[in-house]
Amino acid sequence: MRAIVIIRERLGKEILFFDGAMGTMLQKSGLLAGEIPETYNILQPNKITEIHQKYIKAGADIITTNTFGANEYKLKDTNFTVEEVVESAVNIAKKVGNGKYVALDVGPIGQLLEPMGILSFEEAYNIFKRQIVAGYKAGCDLILIETMSDIYEAKAAVLAAKENTDLPVLCTMTFGKDGRTLSGTDPLTMVTILESLGVDALGVNCSFGPKEIKGILREICNYAHLPIMVQPNAGLPQMQDGKLSYSLKPEEFAISIKDIAQMGASILGGCCGTDERYIEETVNLIKGMKVVKTCAPKITTLCSSSKTIIIDEGAKVVSDRINPTGKKDFKEALENEDMDFLLNQVVEQKDSGVDFIDINLGLPGIDEKGVMVKAIKEIQGIINTPLQIDSSDSKVIEAAVRVYNGKPIINSVNGRKEVMEKIFPIVKKYGACVIGLTLDENGVPATAEERFDIAKKIVDKAEEYGIPKENILIDSLVLTVSAQQKEAIETLKTVRLVKERLGVKTLLGITNISFGLPNRGLLDRTYLSMALAMGVDAVIINPMDKEAMNTVYAYRVIAGEDIGGKNYVEKIVPSKDKYKPEIQGKSKSL
Amino acid sequence: MRAIVIIRERLGKEILFFDGAMGTMLQKSGLLAGEIPETYNILQPNKITEIHQKYIKAGADIITTNTFGANEYKLKDTNFTVEEVVESAVNIAKKVGNGKYVALDVGPIGQLLEPMGILSFEEAYNIFKRQIVAGYKAGCDLILIETMSDIYEAKAAVLAAKENTDLPVLCTMTFGKDGRTLSGTDPLTMVTILESLGVDALGVNCSFGPKEIKGILREICNYAHLPIMVQPNAGLPQMQDGKLSYSLKPEEFAISIKDIAQMGASILGGCCGTDERYIEETVNLIKGMKVVKTCAPKITTLCSSSKTIIIDEGAKVVSDRINPTGKKDFKEALENEDMDFLLNQVVEQKDSGVDFIDINLGLPGIDEKGVMVKAIKEIQGIINTPLQIDSSDSKVIEAAVRVYNGKPIINSVNGRKEVMEKIFPIVKKYGACVIGLTLDENGVPATAEERFDIAKKIVDKAEEYGIPKENILIDSLVLTVSAQQKEAIETLKTVRLVKERLGVKTLLGITNISFGLPNRGLLDRTYLSMALAMGVDAVIINPMDKEAMNTVYAYRVIAGEDIGGKNYVEKIVPSKDKYKPEIQGKSKSL
Ligand SMILES: [Zn+2]
Ligand SMILES: [Zn+2]
């Protein structure tokens, strides 16, 4: 049996020990400031061998190759290719390891991605791909993507690993004192994105010492369903005799790592400042301990790179305004690829208080895929509201989901087999959420039971693709009440059936209801309130309709989501009603 | 076994034949215009005896005493007392009958009741009581209240019969060409009121011939759960040789009566123009036929004397404005018994489109009972909107319900034993609906399950009193969301539990929800829509809040109650929203 199968079976089932720092050890053995550590794989292989030997002796189950910065950007001023450096590093580790697992170390590129830097997502992907393919060819057993401070970069690395190897992929990020990574990702959002991308384990490394890391770890344990990995520094850094050192002794470090294991982390090791003594103490203290199970709930999440929306925590509002249908200026802007127009619209939506924004740029005659990718990149650069990718073209959807820095929701599949077969592989691969419309080749059925049957077919088919039902939102389709009057209530009944019988989330586009009748806003907000009462999880509305937004704010007070009505009092637009109740809360004569 | 027990067992189980007209027969035997027929009981008893004998020979199971007008008003210019006339009539019939049932005939007083006439309800009651008590003492077997054209008068007669005898009470009314009685009662409303008063059989008599009566009978069959009685005239009246005669021959009459029996009537006889030949033909044709079962659904109804509200047919709106709490001018008006003020208020409520109106006149220091009775009488004289009788004093409730010309709803009972024991006997006796509040000696419970338990307790206790669950509406109590935030949703959940598990109607007073928060109307109408979505059957709101009423109108379109939105388009107040949807019904990209 190949090592990768064995390690996948062991991850999360038993405590596994990684090694400690490579850099710290190299400095001790003479690495000078300015020297590129990865060159040692070729220039001083014995020193690397020694370090691995020490960690193996200390009890590590997995050793990490000296390839943290072995990418073409960091090696560009050396005389060595990525392939030479990586192959050499893996060979050294494999020779020493002799049965131990060898993890290909993949650190940040050292160049910021767009929009903060100049590196495009696909450029980053290609850099990681080259490093990872080299390691894979050389025979490493798993890929460790670590010390990531930009989740977008981590996504590029994970995709490169998943698309070009069949190896287990572990990914850990480094957090700052504000509990976020440098680029603003919080632990929940990291978990959301990395789980959606299908890594094998995730966690936190570097950051601080093991004590300080616990707050972040607690968040991770609250949400992660995967094995959790932690590699802290040897305490907080301090200057001693003009030299950087770390605050914890090996025994202290080991005690804190034991606490970390008791919180639920099962893949343990050290980062900056740790050496073989830290690993040895840790292994000695913890060895034989059973993995502590965490019990994160199965929730439905969407996120940008810095904001996660938990659908389970009350009804959400989706903007449907980013859509050219019926809008002359919007169409012109798309034809001219006028991103400023689009961004202004998006910011307006965001400011109106929506939870996520549907992006539909479908217009005959334009390069929808190109415009969509460009738009997604621009939008995620200026707002952190999660996005809903809306297209009837699966190629547009895949390109958008790939470039999206977060976990999006795809709009949509329906009960048609060929649609599901096109879209579900994308949903699965990128771990996105997806909207399932209750229609099929025969159109939209009239009754709730028939619509439920389509919803069930969608959920069942998704399961075949390994898509969990948390990632599905069923849209039971609001038709206009003036044309199909009886179906207005059937749509709402479907919401209840889907929630009760399938335990699946629901979404409704509200404003169709009122087409053709006067005072559309009145019908919209009445239907909106009714849908909310039936437990719909997300509503697509025009957030520029202040009365509709007010209705949502009022609902959130009633539903207890807005504790004490604080948000309501802040947000509601003053009423235009002439009616003022003359009695202040007449109490019933009980 | 007494005859009354036997007849109760036979009513509705087998076809029973009454006799035909008394007046027609008396005219044939020489009664002159201007003579009072009831005097014949004393002056010409043999003629009455003969008539009874003919009908018995014709096959009648029940003969009717010659006491149609034997009341103190009609007999006031004779030398005979009511008691003399009635006793004599019953004795004649009993002597002739010899085993046949003797029905005490009770016709209209001949004097209109308030507000159309000058006779008060209690005066009418006393006139009927005197006639009925005389018949009861003389030994009649049942009471037939017939040819009633004012349901209020019928109510007085039925109460007089029920309160002063234990005899079966049958009541039939006479209808005009418009399908209503002279005082405006339609067949459904007649059924509603007579069933609520606990008669043993009900139906239609006189009116037209048997063919023309079928439309009215069909309505009665659609709604009545009691044995149905029909005594038509011998066809339509026509002048022949300067003499009034009726259009049908006995055989024709009998054929039409058979049709009537096939529609579901089981107590059959004749009115004006019929004689022993009509009864004989009818008996011969129908005898041995089985009773045709009707299958009126169990529905929840309220009514005034001319308008019935079927609660099952969509959500109803109740006005809560007729209430002095917090209203200085209202309090002053009550203290001065200023009925004009009250009536203006009531008319305003009616015009706002409510389905029924809560009347609460509780104010310390006033004669609540006296004011309530006066108010009910005045109100029912000017509007036909059904009323909800709201008082914490059971004496006030009983007085109001008694004088009310319709089937009211009583507000309220709750889970307290002593409250139910005071109110349920009134509910049962007058067949009213009643609101059950989900609170008891421990106050209002926090959760839906606990409130449901109280609702169940109320429904079970009501059953012990013989109150059907159709006559109960559970109010799961809206508290202010600013004070008891979690309970806002629990109240709505209770609505669902009560409807699903008990099959009982629900009602909610909406406006409490918003107390203490800004923009109360917004919270009110959002909660209102949610309550409607949860299936609440009636909502108590302030109908002067146009947006709340608009919300109800919008709901009725959505729920399919307002077919094609016709009422919506007529009724809604133009929106004050600035928002105008820019897209006309964007259709989903399916
Ligand atoms: Zn580190
Ligand atoms: Zn008649």
Ligand SMILES: [Zn+2]
């Ligand atoms: Zn008659």
